[in-house]
Amino acid sequence: MFDKIKLSVFESIVNNQNFDDEEPLLAEVLGSRKIFTQNPTEIGYFTQSGGQLHYNDTTGLGIINIPIGSTKSGYTKNKGQKAEKRQPLIGTSLSEGFDDYQRTSLDQIYSLDDLFESIHYLLNKGVLSRNDLKFLTLRRHLQKLMNIPLDRQLGQFNVIYWKELIFFTYDWENSLQKEECTYTYTELLLQYSGFKFEQLLTDSETISKYFTVVKHKVNGIPVIYTAEIDCGITKSPGLTNYVELKTHSHLLDNKLKTKNKFHHKLMKTYCQNKFISCKNAVVGFRSADFKLTSVKKYTDFELAKTLRASPIFLTRTCSINTDHIFQWYKLIISWICERKIEDSDECQVFKLSFKREGELMDSHLCFQTVKKEEANKIFKKVVPTWFREFCEAQ
Template sequence: MTCSSSISTYVQLDDIVSKCDDSWVTKQVNSEPAPSEVLHYTKKSDGSKCYDDKSGLKVLKIPIGRTKGKERKNRKTKTNIIGADLSIGAGSFLKRENKDVFSLQDVFDAVEHLVETSANKEKEKLRLQRSIISTRRTLLKLMLLPVNTCKSFAFDIISYKGLIILNYDWDDVQDLTQSLQNFSLETQRLQQYSGFAFEDLVTESSAADQASEYYSLFRSEYSNFDLLFSAEIDAATDIKGGPSNYVELKTHSDGCARSPVSISRKFLHSWCQTKLVAGKHVVIGFRSKDYKITSVKAYSTSDLPNSISLSLLRPSPLDTLSCNKIKAKYHHLVSWIYQTALSLSRDGELRQFKLVCNADHNEDHSISLIASETDLFSTKHKPALTPNWLKDYLG
């Protein structure tokens, strides 16, 4: 990543969180901003969006509960699922391109709809002038920084009149290429496809367009700014419920390939992803080497941390991690990003930054916020990062 720039500010992740003992973490957890769902929509296969429409929300076939009736139904449903081949149909599967995976277009469309349908448009516009707009994919990468200390990350940031736009720099995909370098392209494709196949296997949908997807826009209220972000929702236990009924669906290898490190990483990834949207359920389908389901297990976000061996993910004597500490560091980092980008922006003019998180092995990342007067974003970023309607709203 090259650009004509100067380092505007530099800090260690732990410097952002100066006191990180148990009492500090408890205080942060008790005061952390809770995400609330402000709108939802179904995205059809042609890209069109139907707001306040839950037809794209898939319902989990496997009941999550302890009553005898549910347990009998659960056993019967799982019997039909165990042994299913997740590789069937993979031949026609095409991986999504990074420009689509990390696009901000959906969240911008949702924010525009939120403002346009607000009972008080002016108030909603003013809130935008003290907000961060992002996606759950990007926020998840920030949250997992404390355990990804061997990988470097970069994020694109635009600051304009109090609004901060934050997105993962998908051109700088060192973390993706490194994590996949030991796998063949076919294995990569099969692993990605198996996740979609498992989702279809354990859910049912009433949507006429079976390829439709369900999204939510969430807002977390910090002390002096809001965080608006979109998230694609895999499924729900009940279509009538809210975020507490949302379910994160995952697959993972079983048998010898199910190492303590890999399963702890999967559990942590799932826990963070679910906590970001105030969800309570994770369902994992374990698969054999030939991609057949061997077991299906449901986890609650309250119990999942007990199954995560964080010492295996970050074997450093300098810092004893916990799930709550990871979450507390994330909230402080988000606040630091907003305050720092805002302080480096002159008179509310459009400013562009790179947030660079350099790997420091078993220690926390060194974080640099790099500002430049030149355009840091290619044409593939720019249409999504600076929509005209947003400039009009902010004046």
């Protein structure tokens, strides 16, 4: 097993390089262009309201109020009822109501608690078996991993091995203490504009949130995670029904720098959608004074096509598209799961860190051992006592 994976592996992925027996993991994982051995599948869904999870409940799922695909609208009216006249979206302020905006705490955003409750529920219902559990995380954490070759910023993850399970979390306390805990007014306003855009497109007035529970396999490894859903085409569960909403600054010109920034946003959106087999995304463009200037809809096919035509450049000679970044994802997950743990009954914690080097392609992900005292502290914070006891009883 190699001790680090450099960004230069993208050169091998892009060039479809053949690997010899000296690099068995690379040969095994990258020898096939297929990403998933089992495509993302919805195994559960719930509404989060008042601190409680309500399973098989779509109350928190907002319905999009613009046409998507062949549908005219997510809304229907009763017979004899006059259609409601809607205010035009374009020109609407995305900053209205900002003064009352309350950010969710980072502890809540990155916590695995809802995932653990969902797994407990699905195991008891017979939807999952103990053999289905291997790599447990959130889509939010997986997205942070996918952002590494796009943002190329320093960051790290907690990788916890315990009883044949792997818990994977973004280490926000160390990675984001300077980045996110000191948000400027403008940065907070950017966050709020996305929240406001969701309100506009769904007429959502509820404070409930809606989540899907998803399972996929890469290289035979089951990965289970929850993902918060922005809205749906109808008030029904199902991955193909969900819609991802994004905001972006209005494209003022056709310069390469402007297009590259936008294509980075599209790549991140594609990755988020791919993890839940979501077929549709809607991007709202905002002006400098946070007014909605236009709205554009994308299917997953259109996102992939755009990024094949205009790939993301890592260097002048290496550019990546949607297939390449998910080949890299498959490699990273396989690499994490290949690590040999001597005593699986004892938790072992590692930091998976991204290190920048002078030469970009020498920048790499690497494992760092965490001392026992700190490892136990991380383990107890990430995995609550009740879930540890539940797993031990299985």
